[in-house]
Amino acid sequence: MTDRHTVRSYDEDLKGLTATILEMGALAESQFARAAKAMATRDTALAREVIEGDARVDALERDVNERSIRLLALRQPMADDLRYIISGFKISADLERIGDYAANLGKRVLVLDRLPETPLVRELEPMADMALVMLRDTLQAYRDRDIDRAMDAWNQDEPLDDLYDVVVKKMSGVMMEDPSLIGACAHLMFIARNIERIGDHATNIAENIYFFISGLPLRMVHPKPAPTTVETDTPDGPETE
Amino acid sequence: MIDQSFHYEGVTGHPRLPGRDIKFSINDVNVYYGPKHALKNVGLDIASREVTAFIGPSGCGKSTFLRSLNRMNDLIDGCRVEGQVLIEGEDIYAPEVDVVELRARVGMVFQKPNPFPKSIYENVAYGPRIHGIARSRDELDGIVQSSLERAGLWKEVRDRLDAPGTGLSGGQQQRLCIARAIAVSPEVILMDEPCSALDPIATAKVEELIDELSGNYTIIIVTHSMQQAARVSQRTAFFHLGYLIECEQTDVIFMNPQHPLTQGYITGRFG
Numbered sequence: 001m002t003d004r005h006t007v008r009s010y011d012e013d014l015k016g017l018t019a020t021i022l023e024m025g026a027l028a029e030s031q032f033a034r035a036a037k038a039m040a041t042r043d044t045a046l047a048r049e050v051i052e053g054d055a056r057v058d059a060l061e062r063d064v065n066e067r068s069i070r071l072l073a074l075r076q077p078m079a080d081d082l083r084y085i086i087s088g089f090k091i092s093a094d095l096e097r098i099g100d101y102a103a104n105l106g107k108r109v110l111v112l113d114r115l116p117e118t119p120l121v122r123e124l125e126p127m128a129d130m131a132l133v134m135l136r137d138t139l140q141a142y143r144d145r146d147i148d149r150a151m152d153a154w155n156q157d158e159p160l161d162d163l164y165d166v167v168v169k170k171m172s173g174v175m176m177e178d179p180s181l182i183g184a185c186a187h188l189m190f191i192a193r194n195i196e197r198i199g200d201h202a203t204n205i206a207e208n209i210y211f212f213i214s215g216l217p218l219r220m221v222h223p224k225p226a227p228t229t230v231e232t233d234t235p236d237g238p239e240t241e
Numbered sequence: 242m243i244d245q246s247f248h249y250e251g252v253t254g255h256p257r258l259p260g261r262d263i264k265f266s267i268n269d270v271n272v273y274y275g276p277k278h279a280l281k282n283v284g285l286d287i288a289s290r291e292v293t294a295f296i297g298p299s300g301c302g303k304s305t306f307l308r309s310l311n312r313m314n315d316l317i318d319g320c321r322v323e324g325q326v327l328i329e330g331e332d333i334y335a336p337e338v339d340v341v342e343l344r345a346r347v348g349m350v351f352q353k354p355n356p357f358p359k360s361i362y363e364n365v366a367y368g369p370r371i372h373g374i375a376r377s378r379d380e381l382d383g384i385v386q387s388s389l390e391r392a393g394l395w396k397e398v399r400d401r402l403d404a405p406g407t408g409l410s411g412g413q414q415q416r417l418c419i420a421r422a423i424a425v426s427p428e429v430i431l432m433d434e435p436c437s438a439l440d441p442i443a444t445a446k447v448e449e450l451i452d453e454l455s456g457n458y459t460i461i462i463v464t465h466s467m468q469q470a471a472r473v474s475q476r477t478a479f480f481h482l483g484y485l486i487e488c489e490q491t492d493v494i495f496m497n498p499q500h501p502l503t504q505g506y507i508t509g510r511f512g
Contacts, residue, residue: 003510010509076468078495078507215497 010075014084017067021088021095024060025139028095031057031102032135032198036128038109039121039191047113050106057099064092083215087208091142094201094208098135101194101201108187115184120174123167124188127195130160131202138202138209147213154206154218157199164196253500254489256285256478263329264289264429264459265310270324272305272314279305281483283324287476289428292451292460294474294491296467298506301480303463307431310461311347312340328429345372348422352434354414356406356421361398364406364417365389368425384424392420393450412443419450423458430454432462436469448473467507471495479503 005011031053038047068089071077077085112121134156141149171185171192210218265287272280280302287293295303305314312333314320326333333343345368356364365385368374375381385402389395394416398409406417415435422430432451436444451460451473464470470477471491478488479502487500498504505511 003505005509006511007509078467078471078509079498079504081508082496 013067013071013075014081017064017071017085017088020060020063020067021092022139022143024057024064024092024095025142027053027057027060028098028102029132029135029139031099032105032128033132035102035105035109036125036132036195038106039112039128040125042109042113042117044110044113047106047109051103054099054103057096061092061096064088068092080212080215083212087212091205091208094204098198098201101198105191105194108191112184112187115187118181118184118188120171120181120185120188123170124192124195127160127163127167127192130156130163131195131198134160134199135202138205141206141209145209145213147210150206150209150213151218154203154210157203160196160199164192167192252285252485253487253498253503254493256485256488258286258288261286262289263287266325266327266330267310268325268327270306270309270322270326272302272309272323273319273321274317275319279483280309283485285478285485285488287459287461289459290455290457291475292455292462292473294470294477295461295463295480296465296470296477296506297480297486298511299465300482302483303478303480304433306480307433307461307463310429310431311344311349313344313349315340345425346427347429347431348425348427349431349433350415350418350422350435353438354411354418356409356414356417358405358407360403361389361406361409361417362402365420365424368421372425374425388420388424389417391423391454392416393446393453394420410443412439412446415439415443415447416450419447419454423454427458429459429461432460434463434465437465444469467495479506481506 031050034046035050068085071085134153137149137153141153171189175182175185207218263286268284270283283306297303308314309322314322362385365388366381369384375384436447474491477491477494479486481502487503
């Protein structure tokens with residue numbers, strides 16, 4: 001993608017698409033970072049800002065969709081251009097979901113605020129930190145078209161899943177010991193699940209970056225099988241072995 | 242910009258098709274126009290009964306190569322062809338080859354529709370008549386009708402077969418030329434930018450026709466429209482400065498080409 005097209009306006013269109021996706025990525029990252037901060041500090045004002053901010057993420061996704069469809073219709077992109085545009089289209093959908101999970105985290109912060117304070121929320125902070133690093137690496141890989149960094153980010157999903165399993169086990173143990181904490185723990189488990197899902201979407205983004213750079217699907221070239229996503233919230237399910 | 246001084250060693254992709262039903266096997270073909278070396282060491286296989294597209298910027302050698310497949314280059318003064326072009330194992334440049342017969346096996350459709358200044362019927366009947374294909378008027382009528390049907394033109398002209406071919410629209414004239422090519426039952430149809438003088442609807446009809454014909458004929462099409470190559474062909478060969486650069490399945494060429502020159506050309510970065 002380093003060479004210019006003969007038709008300059010094509011390059012301008014592609015740059016516009018890239019800039020919109022980067023803006024969307026920066027916003028989704030900031031939404032998630034602020035939601036995690038609101039959770040850690042019981043900051044309900046910040047949580048409300050995050051909830052309101054989600055509309056902007058959604059608007060940017062619509063913008064990316066319009067730009068992508070326009071490029072496909074008017075430029076008939078081929079080869080790496082085609083892969084880049086299709087990947088951008090998919091990446092924006094993942095970013096939109098990340099925004100949703102951040103907003104949902106914000107809503108749960110408001111609920112937790114009405115419940116007695118519990119130190120268990122600390123258990124989620126390392127997960128949020130890991131997911132945030134992973135998301136940042138992914139977005140940087142997109143900006144720099146850096147396939148190695150995309151792979152690094154992709155490889156961070158498994159440890160995040162492992163940590164999620166640990167958190168779920170811990171929460172279920174706490175709930176069994178002290179039923180008065182079931183309400184708060186249920187919300188914390190959903191938050192943990194949201195963070196784990198954010199990691200999955202960052203993984204998708206990394207795969208799309210790998211694809212548009214190399215032309216190959218990431219799963220075909222990676223020695224490890226792709227990490228399976230835990231699809232149930234039951235703490236004692238077979239997936240938490 | 243793309244480094245066009247890239248030195249050409251071999252071809253990216255899969256120019257050879259082991260295990261396939263091969264119509265043409267081309268080995269080390271060089272074509273010269275006087276001192277100009279127009280085509281350089283081109284070698285590839287062309288599969289039977291599918292559409293192969295040749296693409297590349299102007300002057301890349303794609304039309305020269307197409308014309309070397311039925312010895313149309315023989316008609317050009319100072320043109321010299323070296324190397325081997327085998328059609329089902331027979332060298333078309335062997336001295337004993339009857340060029341007229343060869344061109345019946347390997348028909349051609351040109352950029353500009355060029356019907357004879359004769360009736361629609363006579364345009365199609367001409368080939369079978371000179372090649373002695375039809376033994377009776379009934380048989381000839383049958384060939385004319387089936388050729389026009391296969392070219393998707395029968396319904397439009399059945400009531401005016403005696404009208405001059407030149408009175409048809411551009412798209413109809415091109416389909417008449419395709420009917421004329423089909424009438425002598427060729428194995429291969431070479432098409433040199435067959436749609437470049439046609440409007441989009443006439444183009445779509447010709448592309449639809451190419452698709453239908455590819456079940457029975459080997460079709461090789463030179464086109465400047467990459468979208469057309471993508472739409473109609475199963476394999477695509479990219480030429481640049483007289484070299485065959487990359488030859489691969491069409492979807493691979495347009496989604497994930499391996500050579501930087503192919504990539505640069507099809508994405509509109511040079512050419």
